Amino acid sequence: QASQEELKAAYRRLCMLYHPDKHRDPELKTQAEQLFNLVHQAYEVLSDPQTRAIYDIYGRRGLEMEGWEVVERKRTAAEIREEFERLQREREERRLQQRTNPKGTISVGIDATDLFDRYDEEYEDVPGSSFPQIEINKMHISQSIEAPLTATDTAILSGNLSTQNGNGGGSINIALRRVTSAKGWGELEFGAGDLHGPLFGLKIFRNLTPRCFITTNCALQFSSRGVRPGLTTVLARNLDKNTMGYLQWRWGIQSAMNTSIVRDTKTSHFTVALQLGIPHSFMMVSYQHKFQDEDQTRVKGSLKAGFFGTIVEYGAERKISRHSVLGATVSVGVPQGVSLKIKLNRASQTYFFPIHLTDQLLPSAVFYATVGPLVIYFAMHRLVIKPYLRAQKERELEKQRESTASDILQKKQEAEAAVRLMQESVRRIIEAEEARMGLIIVNAWYGKFVNDNSRKNEKVKVIDVTVPLQCLVKDSKLILTEASKAGLPGFYDPCVGEEKSLKVLYQFRGVLHQVMSADNEALRIPKQSHRIDADG
Numbered sequence: 200q201a202s203q204e205e206l207k208a209a210y211r212r213l214c215m216l217y218h219p220d221k222h223r224d225p226e227l228k229t230q231a232e233q234l235f236n237l238v239h240q241a242y243e244v245l246s247d248p249q250t251r252a253i254y255d256i257y258g259r260r261g262l263e264m265e266g267w268e269v270v271e272r273k274r275t276a277a278e279i280r281e282e283f284e285r286l287q288r289e290r291e292e293r294r295l296q297q298r299t300n301p302k303g304t305i306s307v308g309i310d311a312t313d314l315f316d317r318y319d320e321e322y323e324d325v326p327g328s329s330f331p332q333i334e335i336n337k338m339h340i341s342q343s344i345e346a347p348l349t350a351t352d353t354a355i356l357s358g359n360l361s362t363q364n365g366n367g368g369g370s371i372n373i374a375l376r377r378v379t380s381a382k383g384w385g386e387l388e389f390g391a392g393d394l395h396g397p398l399f400g401l402k403i404f405r406n407l408t409p410r411c412f413i414t415t416n417c418a419l420q421f422s423s424r425g426v427r428p429g430l431t432t433v434l435a436r437n438l439d440k441n442t443m444g445y446l447q448w449r450w451g452i453q454s455a456m457n458t459s460i461v462r463d464t465k466t467s468h469f470t471v472a473l474q475l476g477i478p479h480s481f482m483m484v485s486y487q488h489k490f491q492d493e494d495q496t497r498v499k500g501s502l503k504a505g506f507f508g509t510i511v512e513y514g515a516e517r518k519i520s521r522h523s524v525l526g527a528t529v530s531v532g533v534p535q536g537v538s539l540k541i542k543l544n545r546a547s548q549t550y551f552f553p554i555h556l557t558d559q560l561l562p563s564a565v566f567y568a569t570v571g572p573l574v575i576y577f578a579m580h581r582l583v584i585k586p587y588l589r590a591q592k593e594r595e596l597e598k599q600r601e602s603t604a605s606d607i608l609q610k611k612q613e614a615e616a617a618v619r620l621m622q623e624s625v626r627r628i629i630e631a632e633e634a635r636m637g638l639i640i641v642n643a644w645y646g647k648f649v650n651d652n653s654r655k656n657e658k659v660k661v662i663d664v665t666v667p668l669q670c671l672v673k674d675s676k677l678i679l680t681e682a683s684k685a686g687l688p689g690f691y692d693p694c695v696g697e698e699k700s701l702k703v704l705y706q707f708r709g710v711l712h713q714v715m716s717a718d719n720e721a722l723r724i725p726k727q728s729h730r731i732d733a734d735g
Contacts, residue, residue, distance in 0.1 A: 200680075203246070210242045213688065216624055216670070217617075230616035237613070300345040306551040308337035308363075315537075315557040315564045337363035351378040355386075368394040382406040388418075396421040410437040418451075427452060453477065466491065474505075481505025485512075494518045499528075508533045514540070519584055520591075522546045527572040529565065537564040539572065596696045603695055610691040614667075617689045621670045628672055637675035638725055639706040643668045645684060646693040648700055648715075660694040661702075668703065675707070679722040705729075 201209075215221070217235040222228045244250045313331040343357035353376045360369040370392025378384045383405035390398035400418035407413055413434050420427040429451030438444050441464045447457040455476020462469045468487040474480055485501030500513040509532060516526030523545045530538040536558040543550040556564045600607075632639055646661035667689025671677055684701055685692040692699070699718040704711065705725070712729035716722040 201245075206242065206245055210238065213238045216688075217620060222620065227616075227619060231620055234613060234617055234620065300547070301342070302344075302547045303342040304339070304549045304551065306337075306339040306553070307335055309552060309554045310334050310336045311554050311556050312536075312558060315561050316559065337361070338367075352376070368392060370395065370398075372398070396423070411435065449476070453479070455479070465489065468499075470501075479505060479507055481507070495524075497526075508535065510535060516542070519580070520588060525576070527576075529568045531560065531565055533560065534558070537561065537568060539568040541572070599696045607692060607695060610685075614662075614689050614691040618666050621666050621689060625666050625669045628669060632672065632675060635675065636708050638672050638677060640665050640669040640672065640677075640703065641706055641711070642704040644702045645690060646699055647697050648702065660697070662691070662693045664690055664701070675725070677722070677724045679716075681719055681721045683718050685718070 214235065217231050217238060219228050219231045219235060222231050244254055311331075311333045313333065339359065339361045341357065341359035343355060346354045346356070348354055355374040355376060356372075357374075358369065358371040361367055370390055372388055372390035374386050374388040376384055376386040383403070385404075386402040388398070388400035388402065390400075392398075398418060398420050400416065402414070402416045404414050405412060411434070413432065415433075416431045418429045420429065429449075431447065431449045431451075434446045436444050438460070442460065442462045445457075445459045445461070447455075447459075449455045449457070453476065455474050457472060457474040457476070459470060459472035466489050468485075468489065470483070470485045472483045474482075481503055482505065483501060483503040485499065487497055487499035490496040490498075495518045496515065497517070498513075498515045501511070503510045503512075510530060511532065512528055512530045514526060514528030516524055519525050523543065526542045526544075528540040528542075530540060537556045537560065539554045539556060541552040541554070556568060629639060631637070643663070643665045644661040645664045648661065664687075667687060668677065670689065671679075671687070679687070679701075683699075684690055685699070700715055701718070701722065702713075702715045703722075703724065704713050706712070707725040711731045712725060713731055714722070714724060714726070714729040
C-alpha cells in the first residue's frame with residue numbers, strides 16, 4: 200500500500216546507506232555495490248505501475264512469466280490479473296498432450312456375520328470351528344484415465360471388474376467428449392463386456408441460464424435378451440448462493456422420478472430427496488457438519504425409508520495426511536441388518552471396505568461397529584500416523600533446506616554485508632535517539648523460539664537483528680508492515696519452512712520495553728503495552 204512518495208523516500212534512504220562511494224574499504228565497497236544494485240532493481244519494479252501490479256499479485260514468478268511484452272501498458276490490476284490468467288491458460292493448452300486425470304476405485308466386500316450370527320451347534324464337529332469365519336464375498340475394481348486430444352476434445356478410457364460369490368465379469372468403455380461452447384459439451388460412449396454385451400451412449404450437458412443446466416444421457420444396451428434402451432435427464436437450478444435443486448427422470452429397466460434439494464455451506468451439507476419409481480421408492484434426509492479444523496473433520500448422519508425398508512447411517516471422516524481422507528460409516532437397517540463401511544480416499548483413488556456384521560438388529564453389533572473404529576483410529580493416529588507425518592514433515596523441511604541452501608547462503612551473506620554497511624548509520628541514529636531520550640533497540644532476535652515445554656527438545660534457531668532494526672528507526676518510531684520480516688534489510692530466514700517470530704527488547708524514555716511479534720504480523724513501537732514493570 201506504499202505510495203510513490205514513500206517508495207522514493209525508502210529508495211533514497213537505502214541508496215545513501217548502500218552507495219559504494221560512501222565506503223572506502225574495498226571489501227565493503229564490493230558488498231555495497233551488490234546491495235545497491237538489488238535496491239535499484241526493486242525500485243524499478245515497484246515504481247512502474249504495471250510491473251508493481253504484477254509483482255503484488257503474483258510475486259517474482261509473475262515477472263518471469265512469458266508474454267508480458269505484448270500486454271498493453273497502463274492497465275489496471277484487475278486487467279493485468281485477467282491477462283496473466285489468459286497467458287496461463289495458453290501455457291496449459293500446450294501441455295494438454297502430457298496430462299491425464301486417473302481415477303480409480305477398489306471395493307472389497309467382507310462378510311463378518313459369523314462374529315454375531317454364529318450357530319455353534321452346527322460346527323461342533325468341524326476342526327477349527329472355534330474361530331469365526333470371515334470371508335471376502337465380493338470385489339469391484341474400476342479405473343479411468345483422460346487423454347486430452349485438443350483444447351476442446353478429450354478421450355476417456357475406463358474399465359471395471361466385479362466378482363461376487365465366485366461369479367464375475369467386467370467391461371471396458373471408451374468415451375469421446377467435445378466442449379462445443381462455453382455453455383455445454385457432448386459425449387459419445389462405446390462399451391463392451393462379458394455380461395451385458397455392447398453399449399452405445401450419448402450424453403449432453405447444457406447451461407440453459409446462468410443459474411440452470413440440464414444433462415441428458417441416453418443409452419442402448421445390447422444383450423441376449425434383446426436391446427434395452429435407457430434415458431436419464433437431470434434438470435438442476437441454483438435456488439440461492441448455496442442451494443441447488445435437482446429433478447431427475449429415469450426411463451428404462453428401473454424407471455423412476457427423483458427430486459432433491461442440496462444445500463452446501465462452509466460448515467454444513469444438507470440433502471433431502473424423494474424418489475418414486477419401480478422397483479424402489481424412498482425418501483432420504485442427510486446432514487453433514489464440517490468442522491473448521493486443520494484435519495477437516497466431518498460428521499454425518501442420514502435416514503432413508505422406502506419400500507425396501509429403513510436405513511439409518513452415521514459416521515465421520517477426517518484428513519489423515521496431505522492427500523488422504525479416512526472415513527467410517529455405520530449402517531443400521533431393516534431388513535439389511537448392521538454394516539460398517541470404511542473408506543479411504545488417496546488423491547484420486549478410492550478404497551472402499553463394506554463389512555457386513557449381522558442380518559439382525561443386535562445392539563452388540565451396533566456398539567462394536569461404532570466404538571471399534573474409534574479405538575483403532577486413535578491408537579493408529581497416535582502410534583503410526585502422527586510419527587509418520589512428523590517424519591515426513593522433517594524430510595520435506597530437510598529437502599526444502601537443501602534445495603534453498605545456496606539461495607539462503609546468498610541471503611545470509613547479503614544480510615551480513617548489509618549489517619556491516621549499517622554500522623556507521625546506526626551509530627549516528629543511536630546518538631540522535633539518546634540525545635532526545637528516544638527509541639533504542641537493546642536486543643532483537645528473529646527466528647524460531649521454543650517456549651512450550653512439549654517442544655523443549657526442538658532446537659532454537661534465531662539470528663541477532665539488533666543493528667538492522669535500529670537502522671529502521673526514524674523519529675523515535677519503528678513501523679513494520681504485514682509481511683515476512685525475512686525480507687527486511689539485514690534479515691534472512693534462519694529456519695526455512697518453520698514458524699518464526701521477532702523478539703525485541705527496546706528502551707524508550709529511559710524505560711525498558713519488550714514485545715514478541717509473529718513473522719507476518721504488523722509491528723509498531725514504542726507502545727505503552729510493551730512496557731516492562733519495574734517490579735517484574
